[in-house]
Amino acid sequence: MPRVINTAAREEILQRIRDAKVPPARPVVRGYNRTGPGGVELFAERVADYRAIVRVVSDVPGALASLEGKRIVAPQGVPEEWLIDGVTWLREPLTIDELDQADGVLTGCAVAIADTGTIVLDGSEGQGRRALTLLPDYHLCVVREEQIAASVPEALQRLESTRPLTFISGPSATSDIELSRVEGVHGPRTLEVLIVS
Amino acid sequence: MARNPVTWLGSPAFPKAAREALQDTQLRQNLRRATGTIRGRREAAVAEMTDWEMLRVAGEQIKDDVLARLDTLLVELEESVTARGGVVHWARDAEEANRIVLDLCRAEQADEVVKVKSMATAEIGLNEALEAGGVHAIETDLAELIVQLGEDRPSHILVPAIHRNRSEIREIFQRRMGVEVSDEPADLAEAARVYLREKFLTTKVAISGANFAVADTGSIVVLESEGNGRMCLTLPETLITVMGIEKLVPTWQDLEVFLQLLPRSSTAERMNPYTSVWTGVTPGDGPQRFHLVLIDNGRTATLTDSVGRQALRCIRCSACLNVCPVYERTGGKSYGSVYPGPIGAILTPQLVGDLHDPQAASLPFASSLCGACFEVCPVRIDIPSVLTHLRAEVVEAKGRTPESVAMAAAAWMFREASRYEKAQKAGALARFLARDGKITSLPWPGSRWTSSRDVPAPPAESFRAWWRKNRCQE
Ligand code: SF4
Numbered sequence: 001m002p003r004v005i006n007t008a009a010r011e012e013i014l015q016r017i018r019d020a021k022v023p024p025a026r027p028v029v030r031g032y033n034r035t036g037p038g039g040v041e042l043f044a045e046r047v048a049d050y051r052a053i054v055r056v057v058s059d060v061p062g063a064l065a066s067l068e069g070k071r072i073v074a075p076q077g078v079p080e081e082w083l084i085d086g087v088t089w090l091r092e093p094l095t096i097d098e099l100d101q102a103d104g105v106l107t108g109c110a111v112a113i114a115d116t117g118t119i120v121l122d123g124s125e126g127q128g129r130r131a132l133t134l135l136p137d138y139h140l141c142v143v144r145e146e147q148i149a150a151s152v153p154e155a156l157q158r159l160e161s162t163r164p165l166t167f168i169s170g171p172s173a174t175s176d177i178e179l180s181r182v183e184g185v186h187g188p189r190t191l192e193v194l195i196v197s
Numbered sequence: 198m199a200r201n202p203v204t205w206l207g208s209p210a211f212p213k214a215a216r217e218a219l220q221d222t223q224l225r226q227n228l229r230r231a232t233g234t235i236r237g238r239r240e241a242a243v244a245e246m247t248d249w250e251m252l253r254v255a256g257e258q259i260k261d262d263v264l265a266r267l268d269t270l271l272v273e274l275e276e277s278v279t280a281r282g283g284v285v286h287w288a289r290d291a292e293e294a295n296r297i298v299l300d301l302c303r304a305e306q307a308d309e310v311v312k313v314k315s316m317a318t319a320e321i322g323l324n325e326a327l328e329a330g331g332v333h334a335i336e337t338d339l340a341e342l343i344v345q346l347g348e349d350r351p352s353h354i355l356v357p358a359i360h361r362n363r364s365e366i367r368e369i370f371q372r373r374m375g376v377e378v379s380d381e382p383a384d385l386a387e388a389a390r391v392y393l394r395e396k397f398l399t400t401k402v403a404i405s406g407a408n409f410a411v412a413d414t415g416s417i418v419v420l421e422s423e424g425n426g427r428m429c430l431t432l433p434e435t436l437i438t439v440m441g442i443e444k445l446v447p448t449w450q451d452l453e454v455f456l457q458l459l460p461r462s463s464t465a466e467r468m469n470p471y472t473s474v475w476t477g478v479t480p481g482d483g484p485q486r487f488h489l490v491l492i493d494n495g496r497t498a499t500l501t502d503s504v505g506r507q508a509l510r511c512i513r514c515s516a517c518l519n520v521c522p523v524y525e526r527t528g529g530k531s532y533g534s535v536y537p538g539p540i541g542a543i544l545t546p547q548l549v550g551d552l553h554d555p556q557a558a559s560l561p562f563a564s565s566l567c568g569a570c571f572e573v574c575p576v577r578i579d580i581p582s583v584l585t586h587l588r589a590e591v592v593e594a595k596g597r598t599p600e601s602v603a604m605a606a607a608a609w610m611f612r613e614a615s616r617y618e619k620a621q622k623a624g625a626l627a628r629f630l631a632r633d634g635k636i637t638s639l640p641w642p643g644s645r646w647t648s649s650r651d652v653p654a655p656p657a658e659s660f661r662a663w664w665r666k667n668r669c670q671e
Contacts, residue, residue, distance in 0.1 A: 003279035006297070009493075010287040013442065016497035017268040022506065025261040031251035032454070046467065096398050096432065116468040129482035130431040130473075134424065153453040161414040161449045162281065164479045167456075167472035172424035175464055176340035176356050177363055177382040179231045185339065185386050186393065187424025187471060 038114040038150030040197050043143075046117025050170020051183055053192040060142055063194055064106075073105040073136055075128025082106065082142075092128070099131055104138030105188075110165075112148045113155045117170070119143060119193065120155060122163040130164055139188040141168075145197045199292045201495055202322035203548045205350065208533025210559035215527040224528050227362045232519045238465035239516060239573070246461070255454045257577040260510035263445050264500060270412040270445050271491065277415025281477025283487040294492045295326035298404065298437055301488055302332045305435050307402040311393075313419060313426045314338035315406025316354060316513050317439045319535040320548070321494060323404070334404065335396055337425035339389050346373040352529025352537060355463050355515040360528055393425065403429035403484070407440040408512070409455055410489075413448045416476045417489070420459060420469045430473050436484035442491050443509040455512060458575035462514035495548030504586040508544045510576040517570035517580060523563055532560060539570035543583040552594035561587035 004010065044054045057063040061084050068086040076092055083089050090102055108126035109119045119141050121127045133139055149155040159165060172187030183189065200206070208214060218224060243249050263270060275285045288294035302310055310327070312318065312334050324334045324345075336345045343358035344351050347369045351357030358366070367380040370388050378388045405426070409418040417438055419426050430436060446452060460469045478487050500506050518524050518538030529537035533556050534545040542560045549557040561584050570580040 003284055004275060005284060005286040006288070006293075009289045009293060012289060013287055013491075013493045013497060014268045014271065016493070017271075017442075017500060020497060020500040020506075022265045022267070022500060025265040026258060028255055028258040028262060029251075030255055030454075032248040032255055032457075033251075049467075050470070100394075100398060113468075118468050123479070123482055130427065131482075134427050134431055152457050153450075156449065156453045156456070161411065161416050161474070162476040164476075164482050165472075165474035166427065167468065167474075168470065169466070169468035170470050172422065173470050174339045174382075174386055174423045176338070176343070176358060176423075177366060177385055178227075179234050179356060179359070180382055182382045182386045184383070185390055185423035185425070186337075186397070186428055 032153075033151065034153045036115045036150040038148060038154075040145055040148065040195055043112060043114040043117060043148050044193075044195060046114065047119075047170070047193050048117075050117060050173075050191075052117075052170045053190070054195065055192070056195045056197050058197070060194065060196060064140075067104070067106070067140070070103040071101075072140075073099065073102045073128075073132050075105075075107055075126060075132050077125030077127075078106060078108065079126070092132075094132070096131065096135065099135035102136040104140060104190075105133055105136040106140045106142070107133055108142050108144075109147060110163075111155045111158050112143045113150075113152055114148050115151045118155070119168050120159060121166045121168065122159060123165075124163070130166060133166065133168075134187060137188055138190045138192070139168075140192045140194065142194045142196060145195065148195075199290065201549050202291050202325075203320045203495070203536065203545055204534045204554075204556055208556050210555050211527075211531060211533070211563040212559060214531035214533060215523075215563070218527045218531045221528070223362075224360050225526060227360055228525050228528055230362075231356070231359050232525050235465055235519045239462065239519065242461040242465040242467065245467075246457070252454055252458055253575055253577050256458050256512075256575055257510065259446060259451050259454060260443075260512075260576050261507075262447060263443065264506060264509055266447070267442065267445070267500070270447055271442060273412040274410055274415060274445060275491075277411075277413065278477055278487075278489055281415050283415070283477040283489055286488060286490045288490055288492045288494070290494050291321035291492070294321050294439060294490055294494065295323055297490055298323060298439065299327055299330040299332060301435070301437055302327065302402055303330070305402050305486075307332060307400075307435075309333045309335065309396075309400055310402040310404055311335050311337050311396055311400045311429050311433065312341075313403070313405040313421065313429045314341050314357075315404070315439060316535060317406045317441050317444075317492060318404060319351065320441075321439070321492065323439065335393070335400070337393055337397070337429060338421070339386065339423060339425075342389055342393070343369060346370070350530055351535060353515060353518060354513050354536065354538070354540070360530070393428075397425075397428040397432055401433055402435045402437065403433040404437045404439065405429055407438050407444050408459065409446050409452060410440060410444055411447075411449050411452065412445050414476060416449065416474050418452065418456075418472065418474050420456075420472045422464065422470045424471060427471055427473055430475065431483050433484055435486040435488070437488045437490065439490045439492060442493055442496055459512055459514055462512075462516040462573065462575040495550050498550045499544075499547040502547065505543065505547050505583055507578050508540065508547060508583060510578055511540050511544065512576055513540075514575055516573040516575065517578075520569040520573050521564075522567060522569075523565055527563070532563065534560075539564060539580045539584075540578070543578075543580055543587060546587060546591075552591050558591045558595065561591060
């Protein structure tokens with residue numbers, strides 16, 4: 001299959017744009033804040049505002065007791081010491097149905113944003129392909145203190161744009177019924193963030 | 198040329214549609230409640246940002262730059278997307294776009310597709326076109342699903358079922374899903390989750406829109422709340438994204454502005470629950486076939502108007518709808534288009550591009566020019582100026598006809614809430630709003646106009662000046 005389809009339409013649209021003769025725009029003034037106060041405390045507070053669970057811990061394995069007895073997805077590349085005994089760890093390759101039936105998923109992240117209480121996954125080591133963090137109903141995400149960017153501009157600068165990225169701010173939610181927010185629709189209904197500080 | 202489906206076939210002109218909508222007290226109650234809530238929340242979300250005005254200015258300037266360099270940026274986007282394994286299609290109008298998508302679905306032998314909420318696909322009437330071609334499109338956004346199952350029309354950009362309250366939604370779900378459910382929003386959301394789960398896990402083709410496309414990287418960005426977007430963008434084998442040609446931003450860095458402006462303006466959140474970004478195809482993760490359909494459908498024509506083209510900066514946040522006193526009273530469906538409210542009043546007629554289309558030509562008059570829309574617009578679209586500009590064009594094109602006079606009078610009536618309320622109390626509003634394109638009579642205080650039999654129509658050059666003068670004579 002060719003990579004560009006319908007070149008007649010393409011040429012016509014591009015020509016119409018040129019014919020519109022839009023004058024050059026003024027240069028963009030970026031007078032907005034590039035950074036912010038940041039920090040663990042602000043990040044934790046903002047994550048909690050979305051009604052996600054937040055815990056600040058000093059080590060990960062000690063904080064995973066709540067997973068015992070559960071079937072938890074662990075993507076390739078999660079540190080070996082996170083895989084504590086007493087948990088049924090589900091490893092790739094996993095089918096859609098296996099993911100759907102898992103109790104939860106444990107991942108790291110690429111970047112977090114203090115200002116907005118957001119975590120960002122980029123599919124690299126310890127995060128897995130996107131379906132892994134979508135189908136299980138519970139997502140436990142580990143954020144290391146140094147991964148927390150203060151602001152959206154700082155976070156975007158740290159990210160690699162061409163990786164598949166998922167920005168997550170709280171559990172899935174909808175405001176479609178009378179504009180009142182309800183947590184838990186299609187994505188994980190429970191989001192827990194462990195901040196390692 | 199086929200008619201542009203951005204307006205719904207058979208919709209009456211705004212004054213008539215509004216007259217009918219105003220009689221629906223349930224609708225007005227639902228809307229007042231919903232928009233009142235979101236207005237307060239948006240204000241709080243914006244007040245938190247000390248640099249909000251600078252973000253707005255940057256948003257405006259970036260989008261103006263996009264419009265100024267649209268041809269080169271589109272070619273750049275095409276190169277970036279194709280370099281990463283995507284296929285790019287171009288469509289001049291709705292018909293062409295629909296045919297492209299239908300052919301793609303057929304090539305995948307799909308008779309069912311899942312859809313993420315998208316204004317572009319609503320604008321081109323894609324679902325209807327697919328249905329006619331034997332492909333059933335399942336809307337997966339909760340509000341879109343409510344509209345689809347209710348065999349209804351959307352009335353808001355962000356929350357298409359905003360005109361429905363919880364008990365109406367419950368009734369629709371019980372009837373169409375065959376389940377017992379309470380009218381608690383949480384239970385209704387759960388019903389939708391169960392209803393759609395299997396579709397997500399088994400459907401092979403998904404269709405989405407795009408909030409932004411980054412020219413220099415080829416990345417496409419979709420913001421959402423429920424996770425239905427992630428489902429559609431991740432699980433199917435084939436993804437078809439339909440996008441207006443103006444949805445670009447030049448660089449990856451530019452997203453830092455819009456990812457701050459959009460969530461606070463639309464859902465009044467610091468950040469929406471989920472934002473997905475993908476670039477072409479990623480081996481082993483997500484759809485392995487990706488098609489990007491770029492649609493014009495009236496945009497290049499809009500671009501030629503030096504005043505009107507700023508409507509193309511719109512990022513579809515819906516803040517202008519939520520603050521609009523006319524929208525709140527008449528509801529979204531009165532605008533007869535997928536784009537209602539203040540942005541609809543300036544964008545729809547430009548996309549239709551026919552000043553002699555009575556319905557589209559009535560839309561610029563569906564405003565009180567109070568200016569609240571401009572105040573909240575994250576990309577600083579001066580909607581009141583575009584409205585007056587378009588009104589002048591309509592009047593110039595049509596001459597002083599009964600319709601143009603009726604529209605001008607309707608606009609005047611909506612100017613102030615007090616005037617509107619008075620007229621409504623007098624029970625005469627229904628009589629006032631044009632019936633069959635004629636003004637039968639205006640209630641007091643507008644009766645002074647009709648009784649003089651010399652209803653002033655706006656002169657082409659400056660509606661606003663004319664209007665100010667007349668207002669002073671009250
Ligand atoms: S015109 Fe402005 S306020 Fe209205 S939807 Fe578009 S971006 Fe939002």
